[in-house]
Amino acid sequence: MDNKNKEVIDAIEAPIYLKYNFTAGLAPARFLSQLKQGVLTGQRCPKCDNVYVPPRGSCPACGVATEEEVVLGDKATVQSFTIVSIPIPGNPIQPPYIVANLVPDGANISFIHLMSECVNEEVRIGQRVTAIWKPKEEWDFAMDNIRYFKPLDEPDVPAELIGHLSVNGTEN
Amino acid sequence: MNIDICIVAFSQSACVAQAGAANEVELIMPQLEAVYSQVGISNAQDVDFVCSGSCDYLQGAAFAFVAGVDALGAVPPIQESHVEMDAAWALYEAVLKIRMGHAESALVYGFSKSSPGELPVVLSQQLDPYYLAPQWIDSISLAALQARLMLDKGIIKASDMAAVVAASRRCAMDNDKAQLAGQFSISDLLEEPEYVSPLRKADCSPISDGASAMIICTRSKAEEWQVPFVRLSGIDHRIETHNLGMRDLTTSHSTRLVAEALSIHNSSLDIAELYAPFSHQQIILEQALELQAETEINPSGGVLAGNLMMASGLSRVGEVFNRIVAGEAIRGLAHATSGPCLQHNLLAILESS
Amino acid sequence: MGELAAVVGIGQTKYASRRGDVSIAGLVREAAQNALEDADLSFKDIDAVVIGKAPDMFEGIVMPEIYLTDALGANGKPMLRVHTAGSVGGSTALVAASHVQSGTFKRVLTVTFEKQSESNAMWALSTPQPFSVHLNAGAGGYFAPIIREYIRRSNAPSDIGIKVAVKDRLHGARNPLSHLNLPNISHQEVEDSMMLWDPIRFLEACPSSDGACAMIIANKDLVSESPKPPAWILGGAMRSEPTIYAGRDEVNPRAGRDCAKDVYAQAGISDPRREFDCAEIYVPFSWYEPMWLENLGFADQGEGWRLTLDGATSLDEGGDIPWNCSGGVLSSNPIGASGMIRFAEAARQVRGDADQHQVEDARLALGHAYGGGAQFFSMWVVGANKP
Numbered sequence: 001m002d003n004k005n006k007e008v009i010d011a012i013e014a015p016i017y018l019k020y021n022f023t024a025g026l027a028p029a030r031f032l033s034q035l036k037q038g039v040l041t042g043q044r045c046p047k048c049d050n051v052y053v054p055p056r057g058s059c060p061a062c063g064v065a066t067e068e069e070v071v072l073g074d075k076a077t078v079q080s081f082t083i084v085s086i087p088i089p090g091n092p093i094q095p096p097y098i099v100a101n102l103v104p105d106g107a108n109i110s111f112i113h114l115m116s117e118c119v120n121e122e123v124r125i126g127q128r129v130t131a132i133w134k135p136k137e138e139w140d141f142a143m144d145n146i147r148y149f150k151p152l153d154e155p156d157v158p159a160e161l162i163g164h165l166s167v168n169g170t171e172n
Numbered sequence: 173m174n175i176d177i178c179i180v181a182f183s184q185s186a187c188v189a190q191a192g193a194a195n196e197v198e199l200i201m202p203q204l205e206a207v208y209s210q211v212g213i214s215n216a217q218d219v220d221f222v223c224s225g226s227c228d229y230l231q232g233a234a235f236a237f238v239a240g241v242d243a244l245g246a247v248p249p250i251q252e253s254h255v256e257m258d259a260a261w262a263l264y265e266a267v268l269k270i271r272m273g274h275a276e277s278a279l280v281y282g283f284s285k286s287s288p289g290e291l292p293v294v295l296s297q298q299l300d301p302y303y304l305a306p307q308w309i310d311s312i313s314l315a316a317l318q319a320r321l322m323l324d325k326g327i328i329k330a331s332d333m334a335a336v337v338a339a340s341r342r343c344a345m346d347n348d349k350a351q352l353a354g355q356f357s358i359s360d361l362l363e364e365p366e367y368v369s370p371l372r373k374a375d376c377s378p379i380s381d382g383a384s385a386m387i388i389c390t391r392s393k394a395e396e397w398q399v400p401f402v403r404l405s406g407i408d409h410r411i412e413t414h415n416l417g418m419r420d421l422t423t424s425h426s427t428r429l430v431a432e433a434l435s436i437h438n439s440s441l442d443i444a445e446l447y448a449p450f451s452h453q454q455i456i457l458e459q460a461l462e463l464q465a466e467t468e469i470n471p472s473g474g475v476l477a478g479n480l481m482m483a484s485g486l487s488r489v490g491e492v493f494n495r496i497v498a499g500e501a502i503r504g505l506a507h508a509t510s511g512p513c514l515q516h517n518l519l520a521i522l523e524s525s
Numbered sequence: 526m527g528e529l530a531a532v533v534g535i536g537q538t539k540y541a542s543r544r545g546d547v548s549i550a551g552l553v554r555e556a557a558q559n560a561l562e563d564a565d566l567s568f569k570d571i572d573a574v575v576i577g578k579a580p581d582m583f584e585g586i587v588m589p590e591i592y593l594t595d596a597l598g599a600n601g602k603p604m605l606r607v608h609t610a611g612s613v614g615g616s617t618a619l620v621a622a623s624h625v626q627s628g629t630f631k632r633v634l635t636v637t638f639e640k641q642s643e644s645n646a647m648w649a650l651s652t653p654q655p656f657s658v659h660l661n662a663g664a665g666g667y668f669a670p671i672i673r674e675y676i677r678r679s680n681a682p683s684d685i686g687i688k689v690a691v692k693d694r695l696h697g698a699r700n701p702l703s704h705l706n707l708p709n710i711s712h713q714e715v716e717d718s719m720m721l722w723d724p725i726r727f728l729e730a731c732p733s734s735d736g737a738c739a740m741i742i743a744n745k746d747l748v749s750e751s752p753k754p755p756a757w758i759l760g761g762a763m764r765s766e767p768t769i770y771a772g773r774d775e776v777n778p779r780a781g782r783d784c785a786k787d788v789y790a791q792a793g794i795s796d797p798r799r800e801f802d803c804a805e806i807y808v809p810f811s812w813y814e815p816m817w818l819e820n821l822g823f824a825d826q827g828e829g830w831r832l833t834l835d836g837a838t839s840l841d842e843g844g845d846i847p848w849n850c851s852g853g854v855l856s857s858n859p860i861g862a863s864g865m866i867r868f869a870e871a872a873r874q875v876r877g878d879a880d881q882h883q884v885e886d887a888r889l890a891l892g893h894a895y896g897g898g899a900q901f902f903s904m905w906v907v908g909a910n911k912p
Contacts (some may be wrong), residue, residue: 003493010545010546011643012302012306014301014305014306016297016305016585018229018232018289018293018294018297019289019290020231020232020288020289020291021287021288021289022232022288023191023192023193023194023288024193024195025193025194025195025196025197025198026193026194026195026198027195027198028195039736044693045771050770050771050772050773051771052769052771056195056197056239056242057197057198057201058197058198058201058242058243058249059194059245059657059770060241060242060246060248060768060769060770061245061247061767061770061771061772062215062247063201063204063215063216063243063244063245063246064245065201079670079674080671080673080674081669081670082666082670082673082675082722082723082724082725083667083720083722083723084666084721084722084723085720085722086234086663086666086720086721086722088660096720097724099666099670099722100670101662101670106774108771109770109771109773110767112658112660114658114660115661121288125673125674125677142658143658144658148548156722159677163771188867204792226851227581227587227588228580228581228582229582229587234580234581234583234649234650235610235897237608238768238897238900241765241766241767241768241900242768243640244767246765246766246767246782247767247770247779248766248779248784249764249765249766249768249779249780249784250763250765250766251762251763251764252763252764252765253607253609253616253620253763254607254608254609255605255607255608256581256588256605256606256607256608257588257590257605257606261605264595264605265605265607265623267621267627268620268621268623268624268627268629269627271527271628271629272528272623272626272627272628273527274526274527274623294587295587297585297586297587298586298587298588298591298592299591299592300592301549301584301585301586301592301643302548305585305586314696317628357789367770408599408603409589409603409604410602410603411591411594411600411601411602411603411604412594412596412600412601413595413600414591414592414593414594414595415595425601426601495529502759511588511589511591512591515591515594516590516591516604
């Protein structure tokens with residue numbers, strides 16, 4: 001009689017596969033179309049004047065629709081950052097790498113992106129960076145047309161001015 | 173708590189098969205703007221509480237409801253909550269908030285972007301995750317099982333189901349928000365092939381994208397705003413066992429329980445908006461509610477004409493509200509449902525002021 | 526305003542990285558039955574059930590209240606499912622309380638849960654969204670830059686986070702339900718642990734746990750039907766703000782400050798540090814203790830870290846305002862339940878029912894939860910004295 005210890009099965013794997021046809025909203029769609037042309041844009045709130053990037057079609061603070069498109073440059077300021085030790089599936093970037101909150105010149109909020117070509121320990125709040133785009137032929141409707149941001153040789157921005165610079169990098 | 177809860181505004185988008193390039197914020201904002209202007213306020217800062225209903229799985233994005241907060245103008249911060257259910261239950265939560273004295277007014281909204289996914293398949297994942305969900309039994313198949321039971325028991329005939337559809341399509345011709353409308357005879361409808369037997373395609377509500385919003389408040393707030401209002405004189409809900417084999421699927425036990433709790437049977441109702449995603453389910457609900465001949469059922473066309481999953485329940489309340497405010501009815505009933513084969517049911521009674 | 530309500534029963538499950546001995550239904554039922562036993566009641570004494578959990582995408586069950594009706598004795602009763610991201614444990618408690626405070630029901634059961642071993646929270650939190658850069662940052666990656674900005678503003682010594690990590694795990698070692706049981710954890714051990722998202726080290730981050738928490742909330746008229754002293758609900762508040770907006774203070778969110786102000790006003794509190802006997806605060810990453818000490822008004826801006834450094838928040842060091850005596854989120858974290866565990870543990874303290882992690886003679890406690898990008902807040906104040 002077979003009396004081997006039978007392994008108790010107390011769980012099964014039941015994978016879930018669901019297919020979705022994702023559509024970007026109207027405002028994100030315009031933003032992405034511009035990105036495909038290599039242009040980073042934001043949208044201005046008609047009520048509070050702040051420029052949002054990436055735009056989602058409304059100013060969350062005021063609850064009004066945003067329409068006015070603002071072309072932003074490639075330069076940005078580090079609002080904050082972290083050094084990550086966990087790899088990103090499907091991305092060749094090797095840990096430790098920098099994930100930063102960056103405010104592009106002309107915008108009033110930050111978005112999250114990668115930094116590279118930098119010494120991790122020298123990255124700091126207020127540091128100036130510029131976008132490094134993928135080759136034109138690889139551009140798609142995606143934020144990762146910008147491969148990463150790299151440090152610029154420009155003076156740091158004082159903390160209280162981060163998020164308040166105009167499109168050409170001067171104080172608003 | 174004896175506070176009169178009043179409904180003062182309602183708006184719903186058109187039910188469309190695909191909203192296309194429209195994110196949550198873009199779907200919700202026009203409806204919010206509509207209810208704000210009905211009452212004369214400018215944004216969510218002007219109400220005391222906001223509650224929404226939605227289901228992330230419809231769009232396939234966790235935290236989709238968080239994006240909805242961006243439509244509200246939540247600076248300064250607001251009192252806001254959310255249920256992962258039809259907005260009719262968000263309405264319920266808002267009613268409790270007002271009854272306990274923590275709010276005099278509330279904004280309630282629900283939104284549906286079901287077109288990105290395959291809704292009936294998504295809903296199969298509502299089922300018991302160990303025994304049923306891995307079998308991927310979709311919501312239409314379950315409803316079909318229920319319809320088969322009713323046919324086999326002789327409770328209904330196929331022509332009864334077709335009659336519900338015909339009435340829906342006909343009423344929907346007067347509803348500019350409806351997705352499916354038209355004049356169809358019962359025999360036209362019976363000529364269509366079966367889809368998931370014994371259901372024909374027309375027996376199933378369509379999949380619709382859209383949003384709806386409502387503002388409720390105390391009577392004194394309604395008087396302060398100087399707007400016409402309808403009293404929400406009762407709201408309640410009940411859920412049944414998840415085990416389909418343990419339920420009599422040909423009746424709606426929980427709907428009957430709520431009807432008894434709200435003393436609906438034998439009361440005078442001019443209209444009833446019933447959330448019946450399948451034609452045979454409307455008959456089940458009519459029977460559980462013991463609706464009399466004088467009650468007009470689904471004058472909007474009901475959800476067979478357009479189904480904003482997660483907002484349709486709130487819309488049923490809104491459709492009754494619209495008609496009472498317009499003077500077309502004095503007392504009406506709205507119903508919302510959730511879960512497979514009418515597992516969870518909510519009823520609301522609305523009366524003119 | 527409203528009917529007076531109290532917590533008359535509390536039930537929790539043992540928290541662990543994997544509860545292979547129960548299904549999800551079993552997990553929530555365990556907590557519910559523990560709460561009913563604690564209150565000397567049975568399912569038939571419950572008028573309505575309110576459940577809450579984090580996104581459905583974690584375990585992949587769409588609208589789980591539908592599946593859990595039977596496990597929670599909800600057949601033929603009203604059942605509601607609340608979902609406000611990470612603060613859901615707290616919001617669920619508040620919505621459940623509103624069922625009683627509105628006069629609609631006399632006694633309700635509320636349960637929150639997460640079965641993380643049957644889910645993929647990391648994936649659900651960072652699902653690659655089309656058109657966005659996929660950074661797989663997760664919660665830690667999101668909060669680390671904010672913590673860095675706090676350190677810059679406050680000039681806090683760099684090892685404050687380590688002190689919190691040690692303190693909360695030592696507290697957790699007193700709690701037999703705790704997931705992490707690290708009675709010998711040391712400063713060095715935390716400092717040596719792997720840096721994940723600088724400045725958050727592995728041992729400064731919360732674990733991922735299976736667990737459920739339940740409470741029975743009753744109208745004052747029914748309180749005497751349960752044997753243990755009640756925890757009177759003296760105040761409850763929720764606030765939300767958008768995740769991102771120009772000028773948002775992510776380090777000291779306004780929604781948190783406003784929510785605290787509201788709940789303190791309801792409970793008649795003007796000096797939280799001195800008036801509360803203890804607090805259970807949602808701290809999933811160690812540095813959030815000093816940040817929340819400031820956000821909640823226990824310390825002035827820029828000074829929160831001093832309270833931590835001085836041992837004011839430590840039960841073991843005899844601090845005057847112990848925080849997270851249960852071990853907090855840093856010791857057990859079933860995401861959907863964590864907020865309610867804070868609310869429940871605050872209630873346990875004022876019932877004198879917190880066993881080895883009891884603060885002596887605790888009469889007034891704060892429960893706190895937050896979620897999303899730190900934009901959803903829910904809080905309550907519970908007390909031993911009937912108002």
